[in-house]
Amino acid sequence: MKPLSGRALLLLYAVYAVACALLGIFVHRGFYVALVGLAFARPILREIGLVRDLDERQVAASYRSSHIAYLVAIGIAAAAFINSSFIENEEPPFVASMVLFVSLIVKVAVWQLTSRGRRRTGLVLGFAIGGFWFLFTALEGDLSPEFLVGGIPLLAAFLALRWQRVGGVILLLSGAVTAYFFIVKGMSPPQSRLFVGLLLPTPLLLAGVLLLMRRDDTETDVDADGHGGDADGHGGDAERHGGDTVPTMEKGPTV
DSSP states (O other): OOOOOHHHHHHHHHHHHHHHHHHHHHTOGGGGGGGGGHHHHHHHHHHTTSSOOOOHHHHHHHHHHHHHHHHHHHHHHHHHHHIIIIISOSOOOHHHHIIIIIHHHHHHHHHHHHHTOHHHHHHHHHHHHHHHHHHHHHTTOOOOTTHHHHHHHHHHHHHHHHOHHHHHHHHHHHHHHHHIIIIISOOSOHHHHHHHHHHTHHHHHHHHHHHHSOOOTTOOEEOTTSOEEOTTSOOOTTSOBTTBOOOOOOOOOOO
């Protein structure tokens, strides 16, 4: 399939935008929402071969612009959440809460999974979700059984530091139990159940699955000093060559 030229692509964008605008004016204003599709048009056209691949400079610029847009969206959502919760003392907007918390969880999970591996991602999700819900319950000021919602995932994450599969099983069971009580049997409105489902059982189930998956031979952890190593704490290939120990040569006295 022959890729589109830059002029043809701009013409396609213009026709799409004008069509959405006319439909919004004369048919229904809901067609204005379709203009959001312009933000996803180029990546989709690139995947089906209608747009040439970006070079390295354009790829870097695209990632940077996406990151800036993400930070701006997070900032707006955080401002709306803080204004409703702490200034107006009202329930925060549903959309702002979804954008703020769900996008943060997705960013942390993808970052950890692509850079640190499955085990570290499962641990981070366990500590983050458990700590968030434990703090959320503690801020209510009452000692109640709801502390278990955050306490059990925290305990499971601590256990996974030493017994990875044990912690993974507990996180998986915690996700299944919370999904049953908060989503299946929940009496709250559908949007509230969706919000809780994305913030509690979904990350716990993902953390449990990641911790139960078999560890790759090439997967390494990064300690606090930034040095890689395998599961036993040994270094990488710089210390081993084909499994054999490389003898060291002592330097003689210099003349």
